[in-house]
Amino acid sequence: MLQNKEALKRSKNLLAFSAGGDSTALFFLLLENNISFDIAIIDYGLRLQSKEEVAYAKELAKKYDLKCFVHNAENIESNFEANARKVRYDFFEKLIQEHNYTALLTAHHLGDRFEWMLMQFCKGAGCAELTGMQSIAKRSSYTLYRPLLQVDKSDLLEYLHKKNIQYFEDESNSDAKYKRNSFRKLHTTPLLAEYKEGIKRSFAYMDEDVATLIQTQEIHTCNQLTYFQTTHSKRNDIYTIDKYLKSQGHIITAAERLLLKEESSLVIGRKYVVVFYKEFVFIAPFVKNEKMDKKFKEQMRILKIDPKLRGYLAFDTEAVALVSSLLQ
Secondary structure: OOOOOHHHOOOOOOEOOEEHHHHHHHHHHHHHOOOOOEEEEEEOOOOOOOHHHHHHHHHHHHOOOOOOOEEOOOOOOOOOOHHHHHHHHHHHHHHHHHHHOOOEEEEOOOOHHHHHHHHHHHHHOOHHHHOOOOOOEEEEOEEOOOOOOOHHHHHHHHHHHHHOOOOOOHHHHOOOOOHHHHHHHHHHHHHHHHHHEEEEEEEEEHHHHHHHHHHOOEEEOOOOOOEOOOOOOOOHHHHHHHHHHOOOOOOOOHHHHHHHOOOOEEOOOEEEEEEEEEEEEEEEEEEOOOOOOOHHHHHHHHHHHHHHHHHHHHHOOHHHHHHHHHHH
16 A cells, blocks of 8 residues: 555654544554654644544554654644644654654545645646645655555555554544535545546546646755746746745645736745746745845845845845856
């Protein structure tokens, strides 16, 4: 069932664990394939059952001599799905930095990918966005692996039942107030039950098509400034921007994607500024800086640097020198 087994045997792995069927199946499949790993679990404090799930995680870790990291999240008052994701990845990335993990493993499966595709299709998306999750994704300081991305949940549950392995059902997964759950119940689960093999083949064809259509750009960095050479195709450049920001844990909204097509500069999520200028695309933290000395202002005026980018550059002389050399 597992993809990328040999790569996982060479990396130091942290498994994002929840005690649900997906991550529990991945846990035991990793053991069966002699792939070493530790686990990390989040307790959002919303369900009584979550305490049992954490206890189960600790029990498994002790039994198989693994490290088990637990994070008790603070109460999330709004936009739960997005904020919970941020809590998760902030925790995982903190562990990765502190313990020198080189890979994060998640138990996303075929159904998750299909749900994402349908949701993006209904919002408005192109081929590159519809392919969605990939089995391997590079992040700034680690590699994200999704070893179960070609496996349907029904196969994972069959594996657990056959092996008589305990797992937990999260009742919030059936709560229709979450859009993803609605898509799962009404669309993806019935379609996968009837057309699973065809859906698998479609994703394989789409991945091949995107690899042909999208020109991969080499991304360069100087401190917190990131840049790459434009392809002179906004569609292609936006794909590269999106991929880079995802590697930083930030997801572009559909509205921002549309604005990027029209604008030469844009502040993304009040965190990043993206500037299309001459032969380059620049991405940097968005910094408001009202106090700039005259010499710096004159340099920016001569180079015709977008005002949104100047706030960051005012603090980074090395980046200023680089941008000057690129644009002159």
